[in-house]
Amino acid sequence: MEAIKVGLVGITGYAGMELARLLAVHPSMQLVMACSRAESGKRLGEYYPFLEKLPGCDVIISQFTPEEAQAKCDLVFLAVPAGKAMKMAPKLLQAGVKVVDFSADFRLLDQGVYEEWYGMPHEAQELLSQAVYGLPELYAEKIAQAKLIANPGCYPTSVILGLTAACQHDLISPKNILVDSKSGTTGAGRKPNLPTLFSEVADNFRAYGLVRHRHTPEIEQEISKLLATPVTLQFTPHLVPMNRGILSTIYADLKDPAMTLEKVWDCYNETWKASPWVRVLPLGKLPETRFVRGTMFCDIGLAVDKRTKRLIIVSVIDNLCRGAAGQAVANANLISGRPLDEGLSHTAPLV
Numbered sequence: 001m002e003a004i005k006v007g008l009v010g011i012t013g014y015a016g017m018e019l020a021r022l023l024a025v026h027p028s029m030q031l032v033m034a035c036s037r038a039e040s041g042k043r044l045g046e047y048y049p050f051l052e053k054l055p056g057c058d059v060i061i062s063q064f065t066p067e068e069a070q071a072k073c074d075l076v077f078l079a080v081p082a083g084k085a086m087k088m089a090p091k092l093l094q095a096g097v098k099v100v101d102f103s104a105d106f107r108l109l110d111q112g113v114y115e116e117w118y119g120m121p122h123e124a125q126e127l128l129s130q131a132v133y134g135l136p137e138l139y140a141e142k143i144a145q146a147k148l149i150a151n152p153g154c155y156p157t158s159v160i161l162g163l164t165a166a167c168q169h170d171l172i173s174p175k176n177i178l179v180d181s182k183s184g185t186t187g188a189g190r191k192p193n194l195p196t197l198f199s200e201v202a203d204n205f206r207a208y209g210l211v212r213h214r215h216t217p218e219i220e221q222e223i224s225k226l227l228a229t230p231v232t233l234q235f236t237p238h239l240v241p242m243n244r245g246i247l248s249t250i251y252a253d254l255k256d257p258a259m260t261l262e263k264v265w266d267c268y269n270e271t272w273k274a275s276p277w278v279r280v281l282p283l284g285k286l287p288e289t290r291f292v293r294g295t296m297f298c299d300i301g302l303a304v305d306k307r308t309k310r311l312i313i314v315s316v317i318d319n320l321c322r323g324a325a326g327q328a329v330a331n332a333n334l335i336s337g338r339p340l341d342e343g344l345s346h347t348a349p350l351v
């Protein structure tokens, strides 16, 4: 079988670094192009010593050009900031190269919502209708037919997977959904930035982005689709002193005040029994970020508060693997006709 030749733009970022790690052991994908403006000219193995002696280590980092991508690649991963991917994707698609975009540029169906939350005009709105939201648990069939994948955001992945079963089984009200999420610092990217310096983050805990975090409309879009009604929800992220991981605690009003935890748990198991990556924990257990570190797993713990008639869902993922690079590989597997989980069967290093 011929290898799928892939390029990666944004190789020096945290999401690009994680993707390079996954591609080095992927059985059918070969990294043939790696791009960065700052590090072009270096051998990949020199820039990332962890890749030395592994497939891809001899690739020379280059400045992105659509011509190089057209000549070398079947598919390109864009691990660049929002606003940059929408300038690159049209040229790649015109050249016949498939695109998996890590940024938010193609995630929101409504151009106006994008422009409001991201504060810039959308320059490739003609592609919004053909982009497929790359959450394989919900859209695997559409992903397999697509040429442009909008890889979901990290917080939205944890929240949407956490709420899917509750929505599908009509357990919760669309009103008053509260989402309280915590992320490690790699979620903020690798570019030096004062608020994410070690001494600002270590031994500290803080909320940020209240009422205006950009992942809010993305979560609302997908939960509205699942509940088939417009949903406005509260989303508050926090920064915790760890490198990787997201833990989202989600509160939703139960439609049936007499609903029991056992029934909710049965619904969740019904939804996820065939899923390779969503693990519904046994009753009484709550998930921890360390058990999903570096993996595709989303672990879900459940509680029902009989006093407040609320369902409480705790959902954990690894932001870099499940929330970015691993999910991108899963999408690339699907659009290349490969098994969904090819190259993604990692277990977490526990300490």
Ligand SMILES: NC(=O)c1ccc[n+]([C@@H]2O[C@H](COP(=O)([O-])OP(=O)(O)OC[C@H]3O[C@@H](n4cnc5c(N)ncnc54)[C@H](OP(=O)(O)O)[C@@H]3O)[C@@H](O)[C@H]2O)c1
Pocket (backbone or CB within 6 Å): 009, 010, 011, 012, 013, 014, 015, 016, 035, 036, 037, 038, 039, 078, 079, 080, 081, 082, 084, 102, 103, 104, 152, 153, 154, 186, 187, 188, 189, 190, 191, 319, 320, 323, 324
């Ligand atoms: N970190 C996460 O947990 C996470 C999770 C989900 C999605 N994402 C998304 O993935 C993308 C990358 O995130 P990240 O955390 O890896 O960011 P990052 O660490 O800041 O890396 C950004 C990368 O993009 C390149 N880049 C920056 N500006 C560019 C430009 N104008 N043109 C071309 N390349 C440019 C940088 O390399 P040069 O400056 O050398 O070109 C670098 O390799 C973002 O869209 C982010 O929202 C990240």
